[in-house]
Amino acid sequence: MIRYLLIIASLLGSMHTTAQQPAFVTIPAARYVVGDSNSINNPIRTIVLDSFQISATEITNEQFAAFVQATGYITDAERRHDAMVFEPGLPEYKWIKDSTASWRFPNGRSRGDITEKMNHPVTTISYRDAVAFCEWAGYRLPTLDEWEVAARAGSRTRYFWGNNRDEIKRYANLWYGRDHLTADSSDGFMYTAPVGSFAPNPWGLYDVYGNVFEFCQGHAKFDKPGSKVVHARGGSWWCSKNSCNYFNSVDIGTVHPHASFSNQGFRVVR
Amino acid sequence: MKILLTGLLLSVSLFANAQDYKEPSKESQEYGVYRSKVTIPPYGLPKVKAMVSGLELEGDNDYNETAALTAKAWNALSFREKFTYCMIHGENFSQNCDASPPVQDEQKKVFGQLPSAFGEFSWSDRQLKFFNDNQDSVLALIRESVNRSKRVGVNYKEAIVAMNAVEMIPFLEEVYLKDKKDHDILTIFLLLMKENKYAPFLSSVSYKKLYGNDSDYGTYIDFNSANEALILQRVNDFYKNYKK
Numbered sequence: 423m424i425r426y427l428l429i430i431a432s433l434l435g436s437m438h439t440t441a442q443q444p445a446f447v448t449i450p451a452a453r454y455v456v457g458d459s460n461s462i463n464n465p466i467r468t469i470v471l472d473s474f475q476i477s478a479t480e481i482t483n484e485q486f487a488a489f490v491q492a493t494g495y496i497t498d499a500e501r502r503h504d505a506m507v508f509e510p511g512l513p514e515y516k517w518i519k520d521s522t523a524s525w526r527f528p529n530g531r532s533r534g535d536i537t538e539k540m541n542h543p544v545t546t547i548s549y550r551d552a553v554a555f556c557e558w559a560g561y562r563l564p565t566l567d568e569w570e571v572a573a574r575a576g577s578r579t580r581y582f583w584g585n586n587r588d589e590i591k592r593y594a595n596l597w598y599g600r601d602h603l604t605a606d607s608s609d610g611f612m613y614t615a616p617v618g619s620f621a622p623n624p625w626g627l628y629d630v631y632g633n634v635f636e637f638c639q640g641h642a643k644f645d646k647p648g649s650k651v652v653h654a655r656g657g658s659w660w661c662s663k664n665s666c667n668y669f670n671s672v673d674i675g676t677v678h679p680h681a682s683f684s685n686q687g688f689r690v691v692r
Numbered sequence: 693m694k695i696l697l698t699g700l701l702l703s704v705s706l707f708a709n710a711q712d713y714k715e716p717s718k719e720s721q722e723y724g725v726y727r728s729k730v731t732i733p734p735y736g737l738p739k740v741k742a743m744v745s746g747l748e749l750e751g752d753n754d755y756n757e758t759a760a761l762t763a764k765a766w767n768a769l770s771f772r773e774k775f776t777y778c779m780i781h782g783e784n785f786s787q788n789c790d791a792s793p794p795v796q797d798e799q800k801k802v803f804g805q806l807p808s809a810f811g812e813f814s815w816s817d818r819q820l821k822f823f824n825d826n827q828d829s830v831l832a833l834i835r836e837s838v839n840r841s842k843r844v845g846v847n848y849k850e851a852i853v854a855m856n857a858v859e860m861i862p863f864l865e866e867v868y869l870k871d872k873k874d875h876d877i878l879t880i881f882l883l884l885m886k887e888n889k890y891a892p893f894l895s896s897v898s899y900k901k902l903y904g905n906d907s908d909y910g911t912y913i914d915f916n917s918a919n920e921a922l923i924l925q926r927v928n929d930f931y932k933n934y935k936k
Binding site for chain 1: 713714716758759760784785786787788789793794795796811812813814816817905906907908909910
């Protein structure tokens with residue numbers, strides 16, 4: 423109870439933000455319950471966390487552009503020409519390798535650029551790119567546990583509002599089609615949405631279950647010894663209830679550290 | 693006092709819930725490992741393995757610049773070496789979500805989908821084209837390899853489904869009936885019937901459960917003798933009436 427009062431108090435504090443600086447939400451030091459009693463990959467347990475601040479929104483194209491402009495950084499997709507992109511008509515889990523795709527052209531040059539999408543989350547970047555941004559900006563990626571605590575907002579359920587998946591439409595940009603063979607813009611967006619377009623969780627975080635998967639640092643319980651894979655959590659505009667159904671507080675995804683997908687982004691911690 | 697009571701109740705419920713998690717049985721965990729095992733073909737293996745390790749890892753801290761062989765290196769491989777290469781390595785990245793995380797009592801289920809063969813990698817268009825352009829020869833190598841190792845790796849299963857290789861049904865059934873252990877062979881049958889829109893299956897209760905509007909990539913039906921018999925009977929009827 424006291425913990426929740428502290429959180430509400432911190433949320434009532436200044437949330438000053440600029441185009442190139444995300445707003446932050448303070449998560450107090452406390453014992454938190456994470457995981458789920460039915461999950462083998464993320465079993466229920468109690469953890470102790472120090473206080474941290476996590477960005478209320480995902481990092482935007484505008485914020486990433488400032489980093490590139492300041493440093494001349496070249497992303498993995500620009501260097502390797504192996505970004506994976508999407509267009510309607512693909513079978514489930516099928517993506518297209520597009521050598522022209524990068525954060526500036528998230529689904530390849532033929533599918534448009536980000537000129538009108540500077541307030542959308544940056545995508546088609548790899549874990550390595552996200553870490554480079556953090557190092558420049560003085561932030562870091564959230565740990566798997568920090569991400570979960572912030573996403574849960576004090577809840578013990580699969581979603582921060584309970585276990586009824588149908589309520590997600592208020593909170594997340596997802597894919598509502600039965601499959602990916604035909605375009606779905608039923609929530610207003612086929613690809614990404616401007617950050618913060620949907621309702622936040624009770625602690626003020628936007629888009630935790632949708633828009634883009636969010637890179638986290640650290641190893642998962644199920645990682646093989648010595649594995650170099652990385653993890654991302656939440657959900658994305660591509661995710662549907664009939665595919666992996668991963669848009670929740672429990673599941674943990676796995677991806678190659680140099681893979682760039684147009685449904686992959688990040689939020690930051692300081 | 694009320695806050696104290698709430699805190700006390702919260703602690704009790706945390707303790708109670710923390711006890712809810714049940715570690716899967718040894719049998720379930722072992723079956724999960726069995727399901728995700730690939731079969732490694734022997735053809736040109738040392739050479740191909742060396743090429744793949746050159747792609748995947750460079751030193752201790754970084755991956756190489758590409759996950760795919762150059763066109764020149766690919767074209768220089770023999771047919772059998774290409775087969776081995778495709779069966780041990782996917783050239784494309786896979787996206788973040790894993791369609792089939794482990795579940796309790798995995799050995800007691802028949803899933804609607806196969807687990808992923810290569811984790812964070814998947815087959816490229818070039819690799820899938822190789823399978824489709826050489827289907828008869830690829831299937832012959834799979835049969836040869838399965839007869840030798842007595843099992844069908846998840847990579848072979850994925851390739852069979854990717855090629856829509858209905859002609860493999862009798863062979864796979866024979867393999868399955870030897871020990872009835874590999875329920876993912878039944879999953880191949882389900883996927884082949886689904887892919888070919890076999891009407892008696894599409895109108896069945898199990899189809900609705902596995903592939904209907906409420907299904908996802910982790911959906912399963914119970915493994916029991918009735919479900920097993922039904923799948924085998926249906927797939928045999930489908931095979932008998934199948935016309936390419």
